[in-house]
Amino acid sequence: MSAATLEADALWAAVGDPTRRRLLDRLLALGEATATTLSGELPVTRQAVAKHLAVLDRVGLVAGRKEGRQVLYMVEPQRLDEAAQAMARAAAAWDQRLAAIKDLAEAAHREARSE
């Protein structure tokens, strides 16, 4: 499996998981937070939060920085925005297909009526 494809799948997985989306939401609201803080805000253990943060970190959606013995995480807004935009483009692709289906069906219907 190519690295690029692997990363594409990993990013899909990263933003597709509901817990990770909630983590991103909370992180956006808090600005910066540790795994411990986040686990206090969500019905998820600190270990689970750390695991989810690691997934988000790998695909570049969050970044961590060490402060003393803690790691503070924050959202990488540009990447999040890119992901949202890309999803919007995927939706646009379906709009295009639906428009094509509409044209075809309406043309077939007109043809059937005129016969």
Added chain:
Amino acid sequence: MSYDSIEREVRIDAPVETVWSIVTEPRNITRWFANEAEVDLRPGGDLVFRFDSGIDGRGTVEKVEPPHLFAFRWVSPEPGRDMVAAQGHYTTVEFSLRAAGEGTLLRVVETGFAALEGTEAENAALAEKHIGGWDMFLERLAGLGAGADVTV
């Protein structure tokens, strides 16, 4: 916005039966989606969509309730994707058709992005290679379900 499903809808001035034939018949699917299409139109039936890249997108028909419901799950063959390794990474596409006056309301929902979880081996490999490839992700999203241009 939701990241794990896409929902779109269109109103069509044609009866449900007509829209059904456009959505499900291979000879019509090639006019709005793939270059070539093979669809065994029954639950569990195989389907193959072929695009400009020459790579097959393969999947399985899940629901067929003429003329109202057609769903399949498949692996889309976007450029550069290793189709063997990608097996198991399905998304599900569901078309529902509903009579609306003399026309039809056609709705499509594509879901399953959340299920694209890598295996441990893949994640380990990813951790090694890390970062970059964002453009590939964008490309993949842009070509989602198509991998080819759609002529409108």
